[in-house]
Amino acid sequence: MSSHGAPVPMKSHAKGPLKGEAHVPGDKSISHRALIFGAMAVGETNISGLLEGQDVLDTAKAMQSFGATVENLGDGNWRVHGVGTGGFAEPDHVIDCGNSGTGVRLIMGAVATCPISVTFTGDASLNSRPMARVTDPLALFGTRAVGRSGGRLPLTLVGAENPVPVRYETPVPSAQVKSAVLLAGLNTPGETVVIEKEATRDHTERMLAGFGAEISTEVTEEGRVITLKGQPELKPQTIVVPRDPSSAAFPVCAALITPGSDVLVPNIGLNPTRAGLFTTLQEMGADLTYENLREEGGEPVADLRARYSPDMKGISVPPARAASMIDEYPVLSVVAANATGRTEMTGVKELRVKESDRIDAMARGLRGNGVSVEEGEDWWAVEGMGPGNVPGGFTCETFLDHRIAMSFMCLGLSTKEPVGIDDSGPISTSFPIFVPLMTGLGATLETD
Numbered sequence: 288m289s290s291h292g293a294p295v296p297m298k299s300h301a302k303g304p305l306k307g308e309a310h311v312p313g314d315k316s317i318s319h320r321a322l323i324f325g326a327m328a329v330g331e332t333n334i335s336g337l338l339e340g341q342d343v344l345d346t347a348k349a350m351q352s353f354g355a356t357v358e359n360l361g362d363g364n365w366r367v368h369g370v371g372t373g374g375f376a377e378p379d380h381v382i383d384c385g386n387s388g389t390g391v392r393l394i395m396g397a398v399a400t401c402p403i404s405v406t407f408t409g410d411a412s413l414n415s416r417p418m419a420r421v422t423d424p425l426a427l428f429g430t431r432a433v434g435r436s437g438g439r440l441p442l443t444l445v446g447a448e449n450p451v452p453v454r455y456e457t458p459v460p461s462a463q464v465k466s467a468v469l470l471a472g473l474n475t476p477g478e479t480v481v482i483e484k485e486a487t488r489d490h491t492e493r494m495l496a497g498f499g500a501e502i503s504t505e506v507t508e509e510g511r512v513i514t515l516k517g518q519p520e521l522k523p524q525t526i527v528v529p530r531d532p533s534s535a536a537f538p539v540c541a542a543l544i545t546p547g548s549d550v551l552v553p554n555i556g557l558n559p560t561r562a563g564l565f566t567t568l569q570e571m572g573a574d575l576t577y578e579n580l581r582e583e584g585g586e587p588v589a590d591l592r593a594r595y596s597p598d599m600k601g602i603s604v605p606p607a608r609a610a611s612m613i614d615e616y617p618v619l620s621v622v623a624a625n626a627t628g629r630t631e632m633t634g635v636k637e638l639r640v641k642e643s644d645r646i647d648a649m650a651r652g653l654r655g656n657g658v659s660v661e662e663g664e665d666w667w668a669v670e671g672m673g674p675g676n677v678p679g680g681f682t683c684e685t686f687l688d689h690r691i692a693m694s695f696m697c698l699g700l701s702t703k704e705p706v707g708i709d710d711s712g713p714i715s716t717s718f719p720i721f722v723p724l725m726t727g728l729g730a731t732l733e734t735d
């Protein structure tokens with residue numbers, strides 16, 4: 288079932304090459320944070336290039352429920368009038384975060400140290416994802432969580448009245464957990480410290496510094512030690528959201544496996560905590576180049592050019608790179624199926640707790656389309672069949688997962704027979720213009 292209506296099956300076919308420019312939407316991680324931090328600042332934050340995907344729209348609605356004013360000015364421009372850290376009012380209704388792990392986990396952090404009670408829910412996918420990874424550290428501040436067994440949504444958070452600062456080492460590599468703890472630390476006196484062994488995306492640290500918080504990161508033997516001074520007055524900002532490298536991954540990978548393709552994907556943020564897929568593709572021998580490499584807002588940005596690459600080889604992706612490409616393994620496995628030799632992906636058990644169990648979802652669909660996949664709890668491996676040799680002809684289950692849906696639509700551009708998906712609805716959570724963008728490049732994507 289689609290999260291927002293009846294399922295919409297879709298098929299993709301190999302046709303001509305993909306050609307042209309792909310202007311992908313704004314970064315999802317940064318869009319959520321722009322709205323939440325804007326709502327916690329005092330005054331008016333202006334955002335341009337906001338991703339208007341369903342996940343982010345659900346976060347915008349939540350911010351309004353807590354008393355912030357959120358205005359859509361059109362063309363990706365939004366204005367948020369914030370209420371200050373600790374200024375959130377108790378909503379009189381349940382907060383529905385839809386399909387979004389980032390939305391619900393960051394918002395739980397933001398309300399955890401406000402003296403209010405809030406009940407959270409989501410769609411069937413979100414309600415099956417683990418939340419104890421956030422409610423456990425929030426309990427250290429004095430926040431109570433009352434919910435279903437196994438730490439699942441729906442759950443109610445009872446905010447700490449007199450929060451105490453915490454020092455917390457994240458047990459899993461997760462920017463959402465790190466961010467939830469830091470957000471709770473904002474409305475807490477004293478210093479909150481988060482330690483992460485493996486670097487995860489650092490948008491919260493960078494953006495909170497931009498909003499005027501005192502936050503520092505020290506790289507030690509323990510890992511990255513992030514220290515936040517509580518109770519700052521966050522200053523409103525003007526935020527230009529960069530384009531999303533996780534969305535860029537789809538036209539890039541589609542071009543690499545579709546004969547004759549040459550696609551330019553302009554203005555993509557290459558923050559090292561996000562760019563692991565592109566390094567991996569280059570190691571496989573992809574014809575993927577960075578043009579016009581520059582710095583914008585303190586971050587590396589480039590135009591990505593991807594051309595058809597029939598000579599790609601399977602590789603072992605180092606586990607240390609996993610966090611920097613965690614959302615990109617599904618589409619990498621599609622490229623791997625078109626490469627020569629085996630691609631091994633290890634240190635990836637977090638893939639099992641995303642919108643779906645992404646190893647299982649991709650393995651089922653790839654196998655159905657004629658590709659051999661092996662898997663264990665923390666790893667999987669795809670036997671490449673060489674360019675254009677995947678048979679196809681199978682309809683894949685997408686399990687309410689946008690990245691699974693888009694990955695299989697890319698696969699179908701390279702297979703002998705069309706590839707189907709049971710539901711394209713979830714694509715709108717992160718990439719609402721995926722279908723027109725891909726068809727504009729020359730792809731054939733058809734609903735029944």
Ligand SMILES: O=C(O)C1=C[C@@H](OP(=O)(O)O)[C@@H](O)[C@H](O)C1
Pocket residue numbers: 315316317388389460461462463464466488613614637
């Ligand atoms: O903080 C974020 O914006 C995100 C963190 C990652 O999740 P985890 O923190 O669960 O790894 C990622 O998968 C998600 O798409 C966005």
Ligand SMILES: C=C(OP(=O)(O)O)C(=O)O
Pocket residue numbers: 315386387388389390614641642690717
């Ligand atoms: C895992 C993802 O998102 P979230 O955790 O926010 O649902 C994703 O976008 O791939």
